[in-house]
Amino acid sequence: MALSDDLRDLYQQVILDHSRSPRNHGRLEGEGCLHVHGDNPTCGDEIDVWVKIGPEGQVEDIKFEGQGCAISQASASMMTVKMKGADAARLRTLMQDFRAVVTGEGQVQDEDALGELTLLEGVQKFPQRVKCATLAWRAVEQALQQSQSGGHA
Numbered sequence: 426m427a428l429s430d431d432l433r434d435l436y437q438q439v440i441l442d443h444s445r446s447p448r449n450h451g452r453l454e455g456e457g458c459l460h461v462h463g464d465n466p467t468c469g470d471e472i473d474v475w476v477k478i479g480p481e482g483q484v485e486d487i488k489f490e491g492q493g494c495a496i497s498q499a500s501a502s503m504m505t506v507k508m509k510g511a512d513a514a515r516l517r518t519l520m521q522d523f524r525a526v527v528t529g530e531g532q533v534q535d536e537d538a539l540g541e542l543t544l545l546e547g548v549q550k551f552p553q554r555v556k557c558a559t560l561a562w563r564a565v566e567q568a569l570q571q572s573q574s575g576g577h578a
């Protein structure tokens with residue numbers, strides 16, 4: 426990837442900002458809150474995601490805690506910003522688009538909606554880093570499967 430210097434600076438600023446000051450940091454409690462733990466042993470990243478899915482499949486609330494590399498934590502933080510309040514369709518598009526950005530496979534449907542997350546496309550070349558970037562996202566996928574099967578964590 427040929428990143429301009431400006432874009433590289435922006436990437437570093439955004440990743441550092443989100444990893445140092447994570448958004449939606451913390452836990453959720455109460456009825457209908459799903460909790461999923463994810464880890465990425467090759468890098469030592471850990472993520473706990475709490476998500477509350479509404480009756481229409483919308484994300485009513487989402488929070489996370491975790492530790493690990495800056496990419497894993499920044500990706501989780503940016504993810505929660507984009508997912509909070511998203512309806513089911515938007516959530517699906519976000520997840521598909523983010524996967525397309527970090528793997529380089531498939532088409533991105535709505536680049537504007539991804540916003541800062543598109544900066545993570547640099548991980549494409551590094552399979553280990555793809556695992557860092559997608560850790561929190563895989564946790565949400567797991568939570569959605571739980572909510573669809575009616576199981577509450």
Ligand code: ZN
Binds near residue numbers: 465468469495497
């Ligand atoms: Zn990592």
